[in-house]
Amino acid sequence: MTLTALGTPSGEAGTGRPPAVEVSGLVKTFGDVEAVRGIDLSVRAGELFGFLGPNGAGKSTTIQILCTLLRPTAGAARVAGFDVVRDRTEVRRHIGLVFQETTLDAHLTAEQNLRFHADIYGMPKAEVGPRIDAVLEMVGLTDRRRSLVRTFSGGMKRRLEIARGLLHSPRVLFLDEPTIGLDPESRAGLWGYVDRLRAEEDITVFLTTHYMDEAERCDRIAIVDSGRIGALDTPSALKASVGADRVRVRTADDDAAEALVRERLGVETAREDGVLVVLAPDGERFVPRLFELGLTVRSVSVSRPTLDDVFLAYTGARMSERQAAAGGPARSPVAGPAGGRR
Numbered sequence: 001m002t003l004t005a006l007g008t009p010s011g012e013a014g015t016g017r018p019p020a021v022e023v024s025g026l027v028k029t030f031g032d033v034e035a036v037r038g039i040d041l042s043v044r045a046g047e048l049f050g051f052l053g054p055n056g057a058g059k060s061t062t063i064q065i066l067c068t069l070l071r072p073t074a075g076a077a078r079v080a081g082f083d084v085v086r087d088r089t090e091v092r093r094h095i096g097l098v099f100q101e102t103t104l105d106a107h108l109t110a111e112q113n114l115r116f117h118a119d120i121y122g123m124p125k126a127e128v129g130p131r132i133d134a135v136l137e138m139v140g141l142t143d144r145r146r147s148l149v150r151t152f153s154g155g156m157k158r159r160l161e162i163a164r165g166l167l168h169s170p171r172v173l174f175l176d177e178p179t180i181g182l183d184p185e186s187r188a189g190l191w192g193y194v195d196r197l198r199a200e201e202d203i204t205v206f207l208t209t210h211y212m213d214e215a216e217r218c219d220r221i222a223i224v225d226s227g228r229i230g231a232l233d234t235p236s237a238l239k240a241s242v243g244a245d246r247v248r249v250r251t252a253d254d255d256a257a258e259a260l261v262r263e264r265l266g267v268e269t270a271r272e273d274g275v276l277v278v279l280a281p282d283g284e285r286f287v288p289r290l291f292e293l294g295l296t297v298r299s300v301s302v303s304r305p306t307l308d309d310v311f312l313a314y315t316g317a318r319m320s321e322r323q324a325a326a327g328g329p330a331r332s333p334v335a336g337p338a339g340g341r342r
């Protein structure tokens, strides 16, 4: 299998816009733990870029370095053209953060939370009111602007977090598992805002997720495992590079069928949940050959590779397992933009 692990997106030459995120040789260690072990990547302006990987792969650590909440052990990163170590304040001014743990003040109203954020960012007074109106409208919370945040549902809080992340018109929005714990309707709503945002504000979105449908939305995704990028490409290119279609077959005797298929047709097989799976480059054309072998086929189905298959190829696990594992709060809250650095 040959999957690409390229740091630079193709087709960028000539656009004249610097990359939104540029990372080279990034390393982060915590004592003996090598959380990030040499990451290179380049995210172009306006891109929706996804980070996928198992628990502990180093996704959050990388994002926290990009957001200036952690200092790299080695390597360099630039966000919106600014160095994350040397130009920390400028980086913070140009990014928005939405993390899975809420950092809203529950005892303030939605509007007060936003005004507080505007103060921290030193937004010009004249801009604050109209911008609050705009972001509240975008996330559908205009009529709840004077409600205390503690009266909000989980989905409403997340929408308010997004509004807050956008208030200062960032160039790059970091979303670290933004939909964990949300119901399907709230997840769909949140993605509606992200799509609208990208259309209206030409923002770059850098996302981590455990959900396959969210990964599918990305322009490109990087699969991260054990602190390294194993593959980086568009979802369709990644799926194509995994190669074979999967032909799931149930026969009268699967063990005998498997041996026969391997021997006579020279193809690879696997077992998934006990079911015989034949890996074939063109599944539909392959099916008649099963019958030609004289097998008693009880059922057969063909599926093309999914991102889950790509994830499995690179990490040895299914995304769905990760999704289940990530059902609860995964880690302690990180500091907001004004917070300290570990």
Ligand SMILES: Nc1ncnc2c1ncn2[C@@H]1O[C@H](COP(=O)(O)OP(=O)(O)OP(=O)(O)O)[C@@H](O)[C@H]1O
Pocket: 030, 033, 034, 035, 053, 054, 055, 056, 057, 058, 059, 060, 061, 062, 330, 331, 342
């Ligand atoms: N502050 C810290 N001190 C010590 N070790 C840490 C710290 N933060 C992260 N690590 C370790 O670094 C590794 C990478 O963690 P990280 O949170 O970046 O993974 P992740 O890919 O975001 O995982 P998840 O999907 O579970 O959020 C893990 O082994 C983790 O235990």
